[in-house]
Amino acid sequence: MQVAQCVKIKVRQLSFAYGDHTVLKDLTFDVQANTVTAVVGPSGQGKSTLLTVFNRLWEDIPHARLAGTVRIRLSGNERDIYHRACSLTELRRQVGMVFQTPNPLPMSIYKNVAFPLKLVGGSTRSQTRDRVKRTLRQAFLWDEVKDRLKDDARALSGGQQQRLCMARALVLNPEVLLLDEPTSSLDPAATETIEQLILSLKTACTIVMVSHDMAQVERVADQWIALREGRIVAD
Numbered sequence: 692m693q694v695a696q697c698v699k700i701k702v703r704q705l706s707f708a709y710g711d712h713t714v715l716k717d718l719t720f721d722v723q724a725n726t727v728t729a730v731v732g733p734s735g736q737g738k739s740t741l742l743t744v745f746n747r748l749w750e751d752i753p754h755a756r757l758a759g760t761v762r763i764r765l766s767g768n769e770r771d772i773y774h775r776a777c778s779l780t781e782l783r784r785q786v787g788m789v790f791q792t793p794n795p796l797p798m799s800i801y802k803n804v805a806f807p808l809k810l811v812g813g814s815t816r817s818q819t820r821d822r823v824k825r826t827l828r829q830a831f832l833w834d835e836v837k838d839r840l841k842d843d844a845r846a847l848s849g850g851q852q853q854r855l856c857m858a859r860a861l862v863l864n865p866e867v868l869l870l871d872e873p874t875s876s877l878d879p880a881a882t883e884t885i886e887q888l889i890l891s892l893k894t895a896c897t898i899v900m901v902s903h904d905m906a907q908v909e910r911v912a913d914q915w916i917a918l919r920e921g922r923i924v925a926d
C-alpha cells in the first residue's frame with residue numbers, strides 16, 4: 692500500500708542573522724513527514740543555526756533575528772511556529788533535539804529518561820516506568836542497561852550516552868527530531884548503531900539532522916539540503 696506523503700515542515704523565504712552577520716539567506720524548502728533530511732555543507736554555513744530555527748532555541752541570543760515563515764504540522768495542524776499563539780513549551784515537547792556531544796544529566800540512567808516526563812507532570816510512577824522502558828527499547832539501549840538503571844548515566848560509553856540522549860528526546864513522543872551531528876564524537880561501531888536507530892525512528896517521527904559525513908548522508912537520508920554562503924545549493 693502506498694502511504695500518502697505529507698509536508699511536515701514548510702520553510703518560506705527564511706533569513707537569519709546574528710547582528711549584522713547574515714547566516715541564512717532567503718531559504719525556501721519543504722520537509723516531508725517521516726523522512727530523514729540531512730543538512731550538509733562546509734563549516735560555518737549555518738547548519739546548526741538552521742536546526743535551532745525549528746525549535747526556536749536561538750531566541751535568547753542577543754541581536755539574533757529571523758525573517759520569513761516556518762510552519763510545522765503538529766498534532767495534525769499546520770502551525771506558524773513564530774506566531775505568538777504558538778506555545779514555546781508545546782513546541783519544545785513536539786520538536787526534540789539531540790546535540791553533537793552526548794550530554795547526560797548528572798543522575799541515573801533511569802532518571803535521565805524519566806526527567807522530561809517529570810517536568811511535564813501527569814504520569815503515575817508505573818506509567819513513567821513503562822514509558823521509560825519502552826523508550827529505552829526504542830533507542831536500542833534497553834538490553835544493555837536494564838540491569839543497571841540506577842547507575843550514573845555518565846558511566847556509560849559515548850555511544851550508549853548518545854542513545855540515552857536520544858531516548859530522553861524521544862520519551863515525550865516528539866513529532867520532529869533534530870540531530871546536530873549526532874555521531875561526530877563516536878567510533879564506527881557506535882555510529883552504525885545510531886544510524887540504524889535513526890532509520891528505525893522514521894516511522895515515529897520526522898528527522899532533520901546535520902552531518903559532515905556524506906557517506907552517512909547517503910546511508911540514512913531521504914533528501915539533503917546543502918548550504919553554501921547561506922543559500923541552498925544543488926550539490
Ligand SMILES: Nc1ncnc2c1ncn2[C@@H]1O[C@H](COP(=O)(O)OP(=O)(O)OP(=O)(O)O)[C@@H](O)[C@H]1O
Binds near residue numbers: 709734735
Ligand atoms: N550565538 C552566536 N552568535 C554570533 N554568531 C554565531 C552564533 N552562533 C553561530 N554564529 C556564527 O554563525 C555562523 C554559522 O554558524 P553555525 O554553527 O550555524 O554553522 P555550521 O554550518 O553549523 O558550522 P559547523 O559545521 O562548524 O558546526 C558562523 O559564522 C558562526 O560563527
